[in-house]
Amino acid sequence: MAEALQDDLVALRKEGLFCPAGDFFIDPWQPVERAVITHAHADHARPGHARYLAAASGEKVLRARLGQVTLDTLDYGEPITHRGVRITFFPAGHVLGSAQVRLEASGATWVASGDYKTAGAGLGGREQDPTCAPFEPVRCDVFITESTFGLPIYRWPRQSVLMGEINQWWRDNARSGRASVLFCYALGKAQRVIAALAQDIGAIVCHGAVQNLNAVYRESGIALPDTHLVQDVAARDLARAIVIAPPSAQASTWLKRFGEYSDAFASGWMQLRGTRRRRGVDRGFVLSDHADWDGLRSAIAETGARRVIVTHGQVAPLVRALREEGIDAQAFETEFGNEEDIDAAADGKADAGDGPTSLG
Ligand SMILES: [Zn+2]
Numbered sequence: 001m002a003e004a005l006q007d008d009l010v011a012l013r014k015e016g017l018f019c020p021a022g023d024f025f026i027d028p029w030q031p032v033e034r035a036v037i038t039h040a041h042a043d044h045a046r047p048g049h050a051r052y053l054a055a056a057s058g059e060k061v062l063r064a065r066l067g068q069v070t071l072d073t074l075d076y077g078e079p080i081t082h083r084g085v086r087i088t089f090f091p092a093g094h095v096l097g098s099a100q101v102r103l104e105a106s107g108a109t110w111v112a113s114g115d116y117k118t119a120g121a122g123l124g125g126r127e128q129d130p131t132c133a134p135f136e137p138v139r140c141d142v143f144i145t146e147s148t149f150g151l152p153i154y155r156w157p158r159q160s161v162l163m164g165e166i167n168q169w170w171r172d173n174a175r176s177g178r179a180s181v182l183f184c185y186a187l188g189k190a191q192r193v194i195a196a197l198a199q200d201i202g203a204i205v206c207h208g209a210v211q212n213l214n215a216v217y218r219e220s221g222i223a224l225p226d227t228h229l230v231q232d233v234a235a236r237d238l239a240r241a242i243v244i245a246p247p248s249a250q251a252s253t254w255l256k257r258f259g260e261y262s263d264a265f266a267s268g269w270m271q272l273r274g275t276r277r278r279r280g281v282d283r284g285f286v287l288s289d290h291a292d293w294d295g296l297r298s299a300i301a302e303t304g305a306r307r308v309i310v311t312h313g314q315v316a317p318l319v320r321a322l323r324e325e326g327i328d329a330q331a332f333e334t335e336f337g338n339e340e341d342i343d344a345a346a347d348g349k350a351d352a353g354d355g356p357t358s359l360g
Pocket residue numbers: 039041044094115339
């Protein structure tokens with residue numbers, strides 16, 4: 001990695017992304033004094049920091065994950081100045097409360113994206129994720145971007161098409177008297193799917209890890225249809241139910257009570273040939289809370305940034321593509337995971353693993 005320039009607003013330290021002028025970190029992976037947190041996923045919001053700052057809409061989710069921490073919040077677009085650095089959050093469109101962090105000092109503007117998804121190709125233009133505020137492009141000189149799905153092969157289908165497919169799969173299973181078990185990440189993905197489920201097929205049954213987060217989403221003002229724990233649903237109704245469970249429930253005895261069921265995964269990784277088969281599920285739905293290749297490219301272009309720093313995911317291909325366009329692109333080695341990894345832990349609290357490589 002190139003030596004950080006003296007007046008860089010963000011530099012890489014062993015604890016994480018560091019703002020020297022403001023003496024704080026962004027999503028640090030080691031305990032620090034002051035942590036600015038982009039969102040509540042486990043690899044970005046870690047326990048052990050003395051003070052936290054995050055977007056207000058994510059406060060309840062963050063507290064549900066981290067417990068009683070010292071947490072200050074800011075509304076999107078409401079700046080705070082700390083040691084001469086102006087900090088402002090903007091929606092990242094990733095999960096409830098997810099934020100990009102804009103830093104302004106000495107005439108320079110930097111934005112750290114955290115994880116994000118755009119309302120472009122991935123969501124089919126105006127189609128929005130109803131469970132969080134939409135991604136907002138922010139002009140800056142330097143953009144620090146994630147790159148979880150930074151390869152041209154990643155192109156998300158339209159959200160409405162995908163949700164239609166999920167509902168059709170559920171309807172077909174219900175007709176043949178089989179429960180539909182859908183594995184997806186418990187924080188964000190699950191609620192996004194639940195918000196789009198049809199209301200005329202059967203009960204929506206959720207694993208406890210998902211149901212807890214549903215409650216936090218509702219408390220945060222996000223409307224979701226009724227969801228139930230399995231013990232609250234009559235046995236005869238389970239054959240028409242859809243079951244939303246975290247990936248780690250796949251091999252658990254918890255699933256036995258659903259009898260003969262059809263199963264599926266919802267993840268961006270489902271775009272990789274063979275992933276569904278290797279996971280041994282009946283269906284794969286290519287549904288991601290990250291930007292796809294076109295989403296990454298358009299988000300970067302809209303910032304107007306002349307310098308781009310690429311963090312976790314498929315870093316090298318994106319750096320290469322940006323350099324070919326004459327953008328000053330570089331990589332930061334971070335310790336963020338690929339949380340859509342279908343091997344992520346049940347409650348999403350464990351580190352998410354190493355993404356596509358773990359799938360071969
Ligand atoms: Zn995330």
